[in-house]
Amino acid sequence: MEIYQIRAFVTVARLGNLTRAAEALFLTQPAVSGQIKALEQDLGVALFERTSGKLVLSKAGSRLFPTAEQLLNTSVQLKSQAQQFQGELQGEMVLGIPGEQAQFLRLGELVSAVVGSLPLIELKTVIQPSEELIEQIRSGKLMMAMVIATHPLPDLFWMALRTVRYRIVMPNEMAEDLRHAGWKELAQLPWLDGSPGSHTHLMLRALFERYGLAPRIVMQNADMANADVLVRAGAGCALIREDIAIAGAGRREFTVWGHTQLDATLGFVASQNNIVDPIVVALISLIRTVWTGTSGMQPAAAKE
Numbered sequence: 102m103e104i105y106q107i108r109a110f111v112t113v114a115r116l117g118n119l120t121r122a123a124e125a126l127f128l129t130q131p132a133v134s135g136q137i138k139a140l141e142q143d144l145g146v147a148l149f150e151r152t153s154g155k156l157v158l159s160k161a162g163s164r165l166f167p168t169a170e171q172l173l174n175t176s177v178q179l180k181s182q183a184q185q186f187q188g189e190l191q192g193e194m195v196l197g198i199p200g201e202q203a204q205f206l207r208l209g210e211l212v213s214a215v216v217g218s219l220p221l222i223e224l225k226t227v228i229q230p231s232e233e234l235i236e237q238i239r240s241g242k243l244m245m246a247m248v249i250a251t252h253p254l255p256d257l258f259w260m261a262l263r264t265v266r267y268r269i270v271m272p273n274e275m276a277e278d279l280r281h282a283g284w285k286e287l288a289q290l291p292w293l294d295g296s297p298g299s300h301t302h303l304m305l306r307a308l309f310e311r312y313g314l315a316p317r318i319v320m321q322n323a324d325m326a327n328a329d330v331l332v333r334a335g336a337g338c339a340l341i342r343e344d345i346a347i348a349g350a351g352r353r354e355f356t357v358w359g360h361t362q363l364d365a366t367l368g369f370v371a372s373q374n375n376i377v378d379p380i381v382v383a384l385i386s387l388i389r390t391v392w393t394g395t396s397g398m399q400p401a402a403a404k405e
Contacts, residue, residue: 104176106140107169109133110148114158114166191221194380197234197246198226200299202326205342206247206367207391214387222380232298238372245371245381247388249300251307251364258376260369260385262392267304267365268346269358270329271338276356284312287358291319291337293328301325301340304363308340329355 113122113133123130141148148162158166194215198206208226215224227234227243231250237243238257253259271279275290288309294316295301302321309316319337322328328339329346333354340363341349350357369388375381 102140102143104173106136106143107173107176109136110140110162111166111169111173113137113149113156114162114169117156119156190219190379190383192223192380193225194219194222194384195225195227195244196384197237197243197248198228199231199234199247199249200228200295200324200326201249201367205326210391211387214391215384218387219383222383230296230298230302231300232303235370238370241372244375244378245369245384247367248370249365249367251300251304251366253366253368254370256373258371258373260388262367262369262388265365265367266343267301267340267363268343269338269361270332270341270346270349270355271358272332272335273353273356274335275338276358279358284309284314287338288312288314288316290317292316293325293331293337293339294318294321295325296321296323299323299325300365301328304365305340308361308363 112125116122119130119133123133146161147159149156150159212224215222231248234246234248238246249265294305329341329349332339346357349355371381
């Protein structure tokens with residue numbers, strides 16, 4: 102049973118004449134007659150009674166006509182709706198993200214914005230260290246990403262979203278013995294490190310290199326978004342986002358050591374070649390709306 106057969110049935114039933122139905126359908130009379138016969142064979146019932154050259158609905162045809170008419174109307178609505186979608190973005194949108202909490206990245210708000218504004222787009226996220234995400238953007242393996250970096254990336258499109266500050270955090274029992282300790286003693290403590298190429302890994306190494314030292318790493322953790330849990334359990338020291346560090350220290354779950362502050366920036370990055378891609382343009386607009394409530398193509402200023 103095909104929709105064109107149902108259209109022929111409904112048209113003939115409405116006009117009551119095969120010739121006029123053929124004209125309305127821009128078909129030949131034999132073609133319309135053949136479609137009606139094929140539909141009758143498919144349904145197993147006669148739809149018309151043929152008397153004096155006139156087609157009259159049979160009892161079965163009369164009962165089936167409202168349903169056929171409804172099906173035809175639904176097909177018209179379906180086509181109309183599909184035409185509305187023509188020209189809209191559709192397909193897959195892959196966004197790289199660093200190992201951070203979804204709430205901090207405002208990922209939920211972004212997904213909601215994509216669903217509402219781009220109904221034909223499927224958003225996929227890839228979690229990787231920031232340095233690796235940047236390299237994949239440069240190599241063309243990835244179109245766009247959110248990364249945490251300590252400096253802007255001049256060879257790429259860079260849209261700063263917010264400043265991210267990190268503090269040194271350690272278990273309370275370790276802090277008791279390090280009230281007046283220096284960097285050398287600090288480096289000898291057990292440290293929890295992010296995976297190679299992650300923003301926390303790069304910042305931790307750079308921090309100790311200032312003093313010609315290297316931290317004693319006891320664990321490399323790909324999920325540093327929850328490093329505060331490990332510090333609270335006494336596993337070692339770590340660089341923790343300041344908001345989490347201050348809140349945890351306030352609950353006496355661990356100790357913030359000294360006054361050292363390390364600043365980085367959460368930003369959206371894409372290659373200069375890809376910022377004209379419709380999908381990238383659309384996501385830039387949605388990210389700006391989620392983070393600043395504005396739209397446009399110029400990078401937003403960093404916000405706390």
